[in-house]
Amino acid sequence: MSESPALWVLVVTVLGGVLFYVLRLALQQSITTSIKLAADKHLAELKSELTSRIEGIRHEYQLTQLQTSLLFEHKRTALGELMGRITEVKRQWSNSTHEPCEGITGPVPNEQYRRLLDTYYQHLLFLDRDCLVAMDLVFDALRDSMPFDDGTAKLHPRECAVAYNRLEYLQPRVAEVFQEKLGFSGRRRGKEQLALLGSILLLNHYHFSDIGLPVKGSLKIKSHDWPADVVTKAEENKEELLHKLRGFRDYLRKRHGFFHDAITNISRYLGILAAETDDWE
Numbered sequence: 001m002s003e004s005p006a007l008w009v010l011v012v013t014v015l016g017g018v019l020f021y022v023l024r025l026a027l028q029q030s031i032t033t034s035i036k037l038a039a040d041k042h043l044a045e046l047k048s049e050l051t052s053r054i055e056g057i058r059h060e061y062q063l064t065q066l067q068t069s070l071l072f073e074h075k076r077t078a079l080g081e082l083m084g085r086i087t088e089v090k091r092q093w094s095n096s097t098h099e100p101c102e103g104i105t106g107p108v109p110n111e112q113y114r115r116l117l118d119t120y121y122q123h124l125l126f127l128d129r130d131c132l133v134a135m136d137l138v139f140d141a142l143r144d145s146m147p148f149d150d151g152t153a154k155l156h157p158r159e160c161a162v163a164y165n166r167l168e169y170l171q172p173r174v175a176e177v178f179q180e181k182l183g184f185s186g187r188r189r190g191k192e193q194l195a196l197l198g199s200i201l202l203l204n205h206y207h208f209s210d211i212g213l214p215v216k217g218s219l220k221i222k223s224h225d226w227p228a229d230v231v232t233k234a235e236e237n238k239e240e241l242l243h244k245l246r247g248f249r250d251y252l253r254k255r256h257g258f259f260h261d262a263i264t265n266i267s268r269y270l271g272i273l274a275a276e277t278d279d280w281e
Contacts, residue, residue: 034259071126074123076182077123078122079126085116086174088127089109089115093164120135120139126165130194130272131177131181132268133268134178134194135174145158145163146158165226169228170227175195176190192272196231199269200230203245204219206262241273246265
């Protein structure tokens with residue numbers, strides 16, 4: 001009987017230890033289960049969010065691809081139609097005004113000119129800087145064949161053959177610029193030649209004697225110069241050309257934007273020839 005209390009104490013101690021161990025295992029299992037449930041829930045939420053983001057990215061990518069495809073198709077249509085109109089103008093101009101002994105004797109046919117102009121404005125949204133430079137030079141050449149009014153209400157004819165020859169020079173280079181825009185060619189030579197031609201024509205066109213315009217010396221265009229000769233002249237004196245362009249641009253800006261078109265053209269030419277960016281446009 002004297003050993004009974006000690007035995008009970010031992011039994012209670014053992015049972016207490018077993019109960020403590022069982023309770024600890026149960027608590028650990030409960031905590032582990034809770035953590036696992038929380039982790040599974042969080043993982044499910046992450047998977048759901050990730051799936052949602054992936055779907056969003058896929059949708060945006062598909063939308064971008066569609067927009068890019070549509071833009072490319074519009075651009076291809078625009079440039080193709082413009083090139084076709086230029087060819088039409090040149091062919092009809094030659095057919096209607098060419099004389100065997102005299103060459104081109106009349107201005108650009110009005111109907112074909114108007115069609116080209118309408119097509120240009122129809123697709124203007126899809127033309128970037130280089131295409132605008134190309135088309136502006138084409139229209140300048142065509143307008144240079146048209147009679148001009150000297151202010152006396154009397155129309156004076158121009159040297160139509162000079163304008164036609166310039167269009168002949170422009171046509172393949174405009175095509176090269178359009179091919180580059182459609183990814184068919186990586187050549188830059190065409191647009192550089194167009195920028196050189198536009199730059200030197202501009203410096204020979206305006207009259208501002210206080211800054212030496214029209215230019216004289218090595219950049220002066222002579223009556224017998226063919227377009228290719230003019231471009232060669234501009235390229236051989238490129239540094240002087242760029243210097244004159246920048247000076248002319250700064251001079252015009254001080255005149256409070258009265259010559260916006262000229263400043264815009266200069267900025268475009270400098271962008272092509274000297275990689276200068278300008279927010280004037």
